Amino acid sequence: MPVMNKPENVKEQYANDKNLAARIALHTKHSTNKQGFVPWLFEQYDFSENDHVLELGCGNGAQWEERISALPNGCKLILSDFSDGMVEAVKNKYSQHGNVSFEKIDIQAIPHPDESFHAVIANHMLYHIKNLPKALSEVKRVLKPGGRFYSTTNGNGGMRPFLHNALKHFHPETTAFTQEWIFSLQNGEPLLKQYFSDVKRYDYEDSLSVTKTQDLIDWLHSTVSIASFSEKDIIGLFDYFEEIRNRDGAINIPQESGLFISVK
Numbered sequence: 418m419p420v421m422n423k424p425e426n427v428k429e430q431y432a433n434d435k436n437l438a439a440r441i442a443l444h445t446k447h448s449t450n451k452q453g454f455v456p457w458l459f460e461q462y463d464f465s466e467n468d469h470v471l472e473l474g475c476g477n478g479a480q481w482e483e484r485i486s487a488l489p490n491g492c493k494l495i496l497s498d499f500s501d502g503m504v505e506a507v508k509n510k511y512s513q514h515g516n517v518s519f520e521k522i523d524i525q526a527i528p529h530p531d532e533s534f535h536a537v538i539a540n541h542m543l544y545h546i547k548n549l550p551k552a553l554s555e556v557k558r559v560l561k562p563g564g565r566f567y568s569t570t571n572g573n574g575g576m577r578p579f580l581h582n583a584l585k586h587f588h589p590e591t592t593a594f595t596q597e598w599i600f601s602l603q604n605g606e607p608l609l610k611q612y613f614s615d616v617k618r619y620d621y622e623d624s625l626s627v628t629k630t631q632d633l634i635d636w637l638h639s640t641v642s643i644a645s646f647s648e649k650d651i652i653g654l655f656d657y658f659e660e661i662r663n664r665d666g667a668i669n670i671p672q673e674s675g676l677f678i679s680v681k
């Protein structure tokens with residue numbers, strides 16, 4: 418099973434929001450598209466008054482910072498995650514908002530009746546799921562007819578081949594960052610079309626231009642892909658990236674991410 422959807426790895430990785438926060442920080446600081454993924458995402462969301470919205474795998478809820486009060490009148494939002502640590506993090510951040518509630522939910526068994534929600538969101542999380550068909554049929558079940566499913570993900574290109582090539586300098590046999598996402602920009606549409614009538618893909622054009630090598634090293638530390646690397650390897654990697662940064666002025670890394678909007 419790929420390292421990123423092995424249940425024990427996913428549980429450990431998201432026990433609290435530390436790893437996730439380190440990864441979001443790299444993108445916030447060094448993305449070349451200055452609009453930012455989240456502001457772009459909110460331009461794609463289409464919520465109406467009195468909508469019931471469920472977010473699954475919400476993580477630390479970073480996308481809602483300063484945006485909850487912009488929800489249309491009467492909108493109710495449930496922020497959920499299967500990790501206690503993440504539910505705790507969003508409770509601490511957002512419990513002052515009367516229209517937001519918090520639940521521990523595994524996407525593979527959503528404890529809500531059929532046709533409960535006008536919109537369901539699952540951002541950058543479907544690639545972690547062990548039983549993706551079960552997860553997608555659960556999402557479809559709890560959506561109202563005509564309801565929308567928003568799911569963001571990454572592409573198989575982008576950062577992963579770049580990082581794999583860098584790591585190969587130290588471990589020629591490494592397989593880190595070679596496994597394809599089980600839910601990616603490339604395969605998402607045919608997967609979603611098995612459950613939803615209308616599926617559209619929207620790409621967010623971006624890349625990274627990293628001007629502080631340590632930020633990239635911190636990002637790598639937050640993933641499970643370099644668990645087998647020693648401290649000596651990491652120092653070697655730092656020097657390798659630092660040389661690129663000195664030569665090019667920045668470490669330039671391609672990115673592939675985007676959104677599917679699926680209608681039930």
Ligand SMILES: C[S@@+](CC[C@H](N)C(=O)[O-])C[C@H]1O[C@@H](n2cnc3c(N)ncnc32)[C@H](O)[C@@H]1O
Nearest residue numbers: 431474475476498499500523524540541542545
């Ligand atoms: C990469 S993070 C994304 C967090 C957030 N959606 C974002 O885009 O910043 C993946 C999240 O999915 C959660 N997760 C993983 N498997 C899950 C499952 N089976 N059901 C619900 N949440 C899950 C993890 O705990 C983690 O918070």
